[in-house]
Amino acid sequence: MSVLAHVFEAAGIATVVLSNIREMAVAAAPPRTLHCEFPLGRPLGKPSDPEFQHDVLERGFALLAAESGPVLVDYPDVIEADTDAVSCTLPPRFDPDLPAAVDEAQGLRKAYDRCVARRGVTSVGRVVDADGVSDALRVLDAIANGEDWKTAGIPGGNTTAICHDIRTYYEEASLELVDGPLPGGRALEDWFFDQTEAGATVLAARKAIQDSSAKFPVWFYMTPGQR
Amino acid sequence: MRMHSATLPAPEFANPAWVTPPDLAEATVAIVTSAALYATGDEAFSAGDAGYRLIDRDRRDLVMGHWSPNFDRAAVAMDLNVVYPIDRLEELAKRGVIGRVAPRHVSFAGNQPDDVATIRLDTGPAAAAQLRSDGVDVAILTPV
Numbered sequence: 001m002s003v004l005a006h007v008f009e010a011a012g013i014a015t016v017v018l019s020n021i022r023e024m025a026v027a028a029a030p031p032r033t034l035h036c037e038f039p040l041g042r043p044l045g046k047p048s049d050p051e052f053q054h055d056v057l058e059r060g061f062a063l064l065a066a067e068s069g070p071v072l073v074d075y076p077d078v079i080e081a082d083t084d085a086v087s088c089t090l091p092p093r094f095d096p097d098l099p100a101a102v103d104e105a106q107g108l109r110k111a112y113d114r115c116v117a118r119r120g121v122t123s124v125g126r127v128v129d130a131d132g133v134s135d136a137l138r139v140l141d142a143i144a145n146g147e148d149w150k151t152a153g154i155p156g157g158n159t160t161a162i163c164h165d166i167r168t169y170y171e172e173a174s175l176e177l178v179d180g181p182l183p184g185g186r187a188l189e190d191w192f193f194d195q196t197e198a199g200a201t202v203l204a205a206r207k208a209i210q211d212s213s214a215k216f217p218v219w220f221y222m223t224p225g226q227r
Numbered sequence: 228m229r230m231h232s233a234t235l236p237a238p239e240f241a242n243p244a245w246v247t248p249p250d251l252a253e254a255t256v257a258i259v260t261s262a263a264l265y266a267t268g269d270e271a272f273s274a275g276d277a278g279y280r281l282i283d284r285d286r287r288d289l290v291m292g293h294w295s296p297n298f299d300r301a302a303v304a305m306d307l308n309v310v311y312p313i314d315r316l317e318e319l320a321k322r323g324v325i326g327r328v329a330p331r332h333v334s335f336a337g338n339q340p341d342d343v344a345t346i347r348l349d350t351g352p353a354a355a356a357q358l359r360s361d362g363v364d365v366a367i368l369t370p371v
Contacts, residue, residue: 001261001370003343004335004351006240008259008366011355014248015259017368027237030368031245041299043260043369044315047306053315060367061325064248081299119304121267121288160274160294168291171301188301224297 039185082184
C-alpha cells in the first residue's frame with residue numbers, strides 16, 4: 001500500500017494509507033498514514049459498525065490538511081485479534097461410511113447456501129464450487145491417510161487454491177450458524193482449524209505432503225503460516 | 228504474519244511526490260485496496276498477480292481473491308465495508324463531507340513479489356491514470 005501511495009501521489013492523487021504494519025509505514029514513508037493496529041484483513045477495524053468505520057475515515061481524511069509530509073498518526077484504539085474460537089454448531093455425524101470431513105461438509109451445505117443467498121456472492125470457486133468441496137475433502141483425506149499427493153487428483157492441481165475453497169466454504173457457512181456477536185479477527189480461523197473435521201483433514205494432508213519432501217510452496221500455503 | 232511483514236525490505240522513494248488536494252467537500256474520492264477484490268464475472272487474481280481490477284461504484288458482488296491464508300479472510304463476507312468502505316463513502320457524499328464518490332475504484336493483490344517492481348512501474352501508474360481520467364482527487368488506501 002505504501003508503494004501504491006507514492007505511485008498514486010506521483011500521478012496527482014492525494015493519498016491516505018490505513019496502515020496495518022507500522023514498521024512498513026515508517027520505512028516506506030507514504031505521504032499520509034493513519035496507522036490502525038487492527039486485525040489483519042480488517043483495515044476499517046470493526047465489521048458492521050458504521051460509526052467506528054466513519055471515525056477511521058474521518059481521522060484518515062483529516063491528514064489531508066497537512067501542508068507537508070510524510071505524516072504518520074496512530075489511530076487511538078487498538079483492536080486485538082480475538083483468538084477464541086467461535087461458538088458455531090456443527091452438523092452431527094450422518095453417514096459413517098463417509099470420511100468425517102466429507103460428512104461434515106455436506107451437512108453444512110444449507111448454511112452455506114443461505115449465506116450465498118443473503119450476500120448474493122461467494123468467494124468459493126477458485127478451483128471448485130460448493131458442489132466440489134466434498135470431493136476435495138475426500139482427496140485430502142486420502143492424502144492424509146497415505147495416498148501419494150501427486151497422483152491423488154487434487155482439484156486444479158493446486159493445494160493452496162483447494163484449501164482456499166474449502167476454508168471459505170466453511171467460513172461462509174459459519175456466518176449463518178454462529179451464536180452471539182460477530183467473530184473476532186482470528187476466531188473463524190481457529191474454529192476451522194481447531195474444531196472442524198475439515199480443518200483437521202487439511203492440517204493432516206499438509207503434514208503428509210510436507211513429510212513427502214514436497215517443495216515448500218506446495219504445502220506451506222495450505223494453512224496460515226503459524227500452523 | 229505482522230511480525231514477519233515488518234522485517235521485509237521497504238522500497239525507497241527519492242523525492243516523493245506530494246499533492247495538495249482540493250477541499251474534501253469538493254474532492255472526488257476513490258478506494259484503492261490490496262484485498263484482491265474483484266466483481267463477479269471479472270478476471271480472478273492469479274497467485275503472484277501484479278495486476279489490478281477496476282470496480283464500478285455500484286458493485287457489491289465482490290469476490291475475495293487474495294491468495295494469502297494469513298489474514299481474516301471472512302471479514303469481507305461479514306461486512307464488505309470493513310475492507311472496502313464504499314457505503315461509508317456514499318454516506319459521506321450524501322452528507323457533503325466529500326464531494327463525490329469516484330465512478331470506479333481499484334483493487335490489487337497484497338501478496339506481491341518483494342521488489343514490487345511491476346506495481347511501481349507499470350500497473351500502479353496505469354491504475355492511477357485511470358482514476359485521474361475519472362477526476363479522482365483523493366484515494367483512501369486499505370491494505371490486506
